[in-house]
Amino acid sequence: MMKIKEIKARQLIDCKCRPMIEVDVITEDGYIGRGSAPTGSSVGMYEAFVLRDNNPNEYKGLSVRKAVENINNVIAPALIGKNVIDQEKIDRIMIDLDGTELKTRLGGNAIYSVSIACMHAAAKRKGLELYEYIANGAITSVPVPSFNVINGGKYDNLVQPFNEFLIVPYKAKNIEEAVEMSVLVFQELEKVLTNYLGRKPNIASSYGYAAPSEDPEIILELIQSAIDNCGYKGKIAFALDCASSEMYDKATDTYQLKGKQISAIELVDYVEKLTTKFDFVFIEDLLDENDWKGFIYAIKTIDKALILGDDLIVTNKDKLMYAHQNHAVHGFILKPNQIGTITEALDTFDFAHNNGLLAIPSGRSGGVIGDICMDLAVGLHVPFIKNGAPRSGERIDKLNYLMRVADLSNPCPMSDISSLVKFNN
Structure with missing residues (x-):
């Protein structure tokens, strides 16, 4: 006792x-x-x-x-x-x-x-360190980080419906290189955006750069330019957090995209075309949190990216079970404060783990130093995680955490997610 x-x-x-x-x-x-x-x-x-x-x-x-x-x-x-x-x-x-x-x-x-x-x-x-306590054994790898570099939303001069544009350094040889690659691309992206806008880009509320266009394709091309300029073509892929509940109009059952209202099917078909042009590891919250039919259609339609639920699942085991039964997602974003206790969050993780679904830990925009999501990411041996932009103390703390754990654990390698990447299929 x-x-x-x-x-x-x-x-x-x-x-x-x-x-x-x-x-x-x-x-x-x-x-x-x-x-x-x-x-x-x-x-x-x-x-x-x-x-x-x-x-x-x-x-x-x-x-x-x-x-x-x-x-x-x-x-x-x-x-x-x-x-x-x-x-x-x-x-x-x-x-x-x-x-x-x-x-x-x-x-x-x-x-x-x-x-x-x-x-x-x-x-x-x-x-024990908390991640060791969670792992109940040796740490064998650290997850691949992903970085939110451009933030969408409603701005004075435009509306970018997709919430987060992320980069995933999935081919880095270790966590130190993954962090360096992403930091350098983030810094280069400021130059690319400055050239595109004719001024320095604004900083968004989540510390990435404010979206410079209503067109997601233009934003992806600008990020790709920064990747290419740094010499990382083919080593860094993309991810999207659409957060589409924010742009969903319940009255008309439509979503906003490039100044128009479109159906769920049109939105999924649009994103499917993006995945044929750009390499995506995952697409998160592509549709509204109640649009189960839309998610089922997305799984059937998009075969070059993982479809993940965040607002759809809210780290709730019952919702994940329903999603699994209906083939609505490949996995979910693990945010334990969404469900409210560690026990409930780990129950949801266990269901995912036992049923071939991914559980991807993520911090929140209102973050804190020492967020337990990092201990969960390492202790549960997940393949990749969501990070914020490489800016602001609590976000840098998460990066230093990964590098520190890797160094203290023998050192240990970064996860190999090549078997999960669908765009090479």
Whole structure:
């Protein structure tokens, strides 16, 4: 037994200066586990609820004092004396305390912060790094990173419907080269975009460059130019996070693309043509989070890229089971705060692993230093992950983390994803 002695929560801020929760779980023998819940900018309607105060006098309503109070006054008394190593029991107590499907009573951000703080404390008690604790064995590889370099969205002068344009250095010989290649391409891309725009590109809210065009093909050509200029042609592929729920019009059942409203079939057919011109490792959230028919059509139509669900699945085992039964995705984006506890997130991962589906860890736009998604990525031995742009401290921390783990683990190689790449088929 390693009993919990004390749980303390406080309000801090994330990388976007939005209030977030930080939790300390302290055991009777003095070990401290600390956890924070990141938040996303694109948030699916089925995600665990982020409880905020809606107090206009503090952070324009974004403060999390109520969630902090729920931890200190409701969750902590229920967990004091419990064995911190029994993660499933701890998480079940919190789920039952809340009693709602999306954790709206206590707050998904409250429950999740405590959940990961307990896991950190358990790993420290065993004298292990968290990724070692998760792996329950040796680390044999680190995942291939992918980098969000251009951000879409709604700007003053244009609307780029696809949320993230990513590069994937899948043919790098090791993680150090993968990071270097991507950093150099990101830096070269600024020059390419400056030449295209006649001015320096703006920086988007997720720290990539703001989209210079409404046409996805033009953006991909500009990124390809930066790749080619750096001498990495054939070594770096693309990926897309479309986040199409953001551009879906429910009233007309259409999606925005290049200033027009088009059907799901037209959108899938358009992206399929992109995959014949450019090498894509994966396409994420190609359609709305409720458009199951569209995802099924995409799987049947697009054979040169992996189709992944994020808002569609929200790290929910039941949703992933449904997607698997209906052949709607090749895998999902693993974001444990979407479901609200580590136990539920790992249950979803286990289902994916046992059924030949991919689970791809990702941070959130409102990121934190020491995000547990990196420990999950390494400890679960996933093939590749999603990274943000190579800019901003919490994003650089994730890159340094991968290089550090590779060096400390004998060193270990970067994953070989050649068997997963579909564009060579």
